[in-house]
Amino acid sequence: MTLMEDAKKGIITPRIQEVAKKEGIDPDLVRSCVAKGIIAIPDNPSRDSRPIGIGRYMSTKVNANIGTSRDYINVEDEIEKARTAEKFGADALMDLSTGGDLDTIRSRIMKAVHITIGSVPIYQAASSRKAVVDMTSDDMFNAVRKHAKDGVDFVTVHAGVNLSSLEWIKKGERITEVVSRGGAFTLAWMLHNQEDNPFYTEYDYLLEIAYEHDMAVSLGDGMRPGCIHDASDGAMFTEIVTLGELVKRARAANVQSFVEGPGHVPVNDIEACVKTMKSLCLDAPVYLLGPLVTDIAPGYDHITGAIGGTLAGMYGADFLCMTTPSEHLALPTVSDIREGTIVTKIAAHAADITKEGQRERARAMDDRMSHARHRLDWEEQYRLAIDGERARTIRGSRVTGSDACSMCGDLCALKIVKKALSKEK
Numbered sequence: 190m191t192l193m194e195d196a197k198k199g200i201i202t203p204r205i206q207e208v209a210k211k212e213g214i215d216p217d218l219v220r221s222c223v224a225k226g227i228i229a230i231p232d233n234p235s236r237d238s239r240p241i242g243i244g245r246y247m248s249t250k251v252n253a254n255i256g257t258s259r260d261y262i263n264v265e266d267e268i269e270k271a272r273t274a275e276k277f278g279a280d281a282l283m284d285l286s287t288g289g290d291l292d293t294i295r296s297r298i299m300k301a302v303h304i305t306i307g308s309v310p311i312y313q314a315a316s317s318r319k320a321v322v323d324m325t326s327d328d329m330f331n332a333v334r335k336h337a338k339d340g341v342d343f344v345t346v347h348a349g350v351n352l353s354s355l356e357w358i359k360k361g362e363r364i365t366e367v368v369s370r371g372g373a374f375t376l377a378w379m380l381h382n383q384e385d386n387p388f389y390t391e392y393d394y395l396l397e398i399a400y401e402h403d404m405a406v407s408l409g410d411g412m413r414p415g416c417i418h419d420a421s422d423g424a425m426f427t428e429i430v431t432l433g434e435l436v437k438r439a440r441a442a443n444v445q446s447f448v449e450g451p452g453h454v455p456v457n458d459i460e461a462c463v464k465t466m467k468s469l470c471l472d473a474p475v476y477l478l479g480p481l482v483t484d485i486a487p488g489y490d491h492i493t494g495a496i497g498g499t500l501a502g503m504y505g506a507d508f509l510c511m512t513t514p515s516e517h518l519a520l521p522t523v524s525d526i527r528e529g530t531i532v533t534k535i536a537a538h539a540a541d542i543t544k545e546g547q548r549e550r551a552r553a554m555d556d557r558m559s560h561a562r563h564r565l566d567w568e569e570q571y572r573l574a575i576d577g578e579r580a581r582t583i584r585g586s587r588v589t590g591s592d593a594c595s596m597c598g599d600l601c602a603l604k605i606v607k608k609a610l611s612k613e614k
Contacts, residue, residue, distance in 0.1 A: 251281070266523065267298060317332075342404065350386050436470050565604075
């Protein structure tokens with residue numbers, strides 16, 4: 190049986206217990222939410238990893254993207270990126286490799302870390318042919334099955350890209366048309382072969398594979414807007430309506446699912462975007478890339494994504510995919526992965542301070558830091574910090590004879606007030 194099937198039968202599995210303990214929540218509440226499909230615990234039994242809960246009452250999770258490209262194939266670099274993402278707090282990792290021996294790369298990454306792993310099987314299906322449009326539906330489903338057998342915890346499939354969403358792209362109202370790589374592969378295949386998307390038309394077969402391996406399905410956002418101009422348009426919402434239907438079918442098949450979303454969204458649209466996704470997709474966990482809130486900050490899109498991610502998390506997004514300083518510019522370096530992971534962790538925590546089920550725990554972490562700052566307890570501050578290494582380095586680089594920081598030294602407000610109050614007493 191799958192985890193969802195167990196949950197529907199009232200069984201609190203060890204994985205559910207582990208997630209409940211980690212989140213500080215009653216195990217039966219977690220079980221009931223898994224049964225309903227509003228919490229997902231992507232955890233392929235073929236691989237031993239630390240399970241995470243994504244969805245209602247859960248802390249906001251962070252995913253890091255790594256992987257080779259056809260222009261740059263260095264497996265050792267990707268292994269280091271994977272370990273860096275895990276070290277600095279990523280809850281999950283997606284292997285988006287498109288160049289080199291994809292089976293070997295995926296296997297080595299999965300062995301290098303103990304966090305949840307996702308993949309995009311259509312990349313492997315496309316790599317088996319000279320041209321993307323030459324892959325067959327068998328190639329697509331065989332890739333899904335292979336990744337499932339290898340122990341991948343969740344796969345992204347762009348099953349919502351179909352003939353209906355294609356019509357919106359043909360209207361030519363978008364500036365950037367399609368920016369999702371999996372969505373572009375699917376769209377190009379459909380146009381070349383004059384057929385609908387096999388992942389959509391044969392979705393039941395996809396669910397059979399996922400059920401057999403107890404692998405979660407991440408319903409990809411192939412129509413996500415790639416710029417502010419294209420945000421919240423017909424193509425995006427047509428796909429989301431379809432994804433809601435696919436979520437319902439996944440739950441009926443006892444397969445866990447969550448829904449991916451945009452993309453580039455202006456700040457004033459984020460609340461409506463997240464809440465509409467939640468409504469149309471039956472309160473399934475929502476997994477967002479960013480969203481990026483402006484298009485004019487190349488080199489700083491980890492920050493534009495963190496701004497959007499904080500707001501999205503506050504309004505109900507459950508899973509944030511990091512962006513890095515190299516977004517839109519280049520394959521990320523190890524340093525980029527570190528920066529992107531940390532900035533997105535900050536966004537996730539900032540969202541948790543506002544969220545039901547996590548508010549008290551998240552604020553307690555900030556309170557502990559506040560007490561350490563009040564005491565000028567630097568070691569405790571480093572320990573509590575999201576990136577204690579960087580905090581220690583910055584303080585150590587600016588020498589001061591005071592126990593306060595070098596910004597104020599003995600003119601530190603905390604020291605002055607503390608001394609004044611002690612004299613008063």
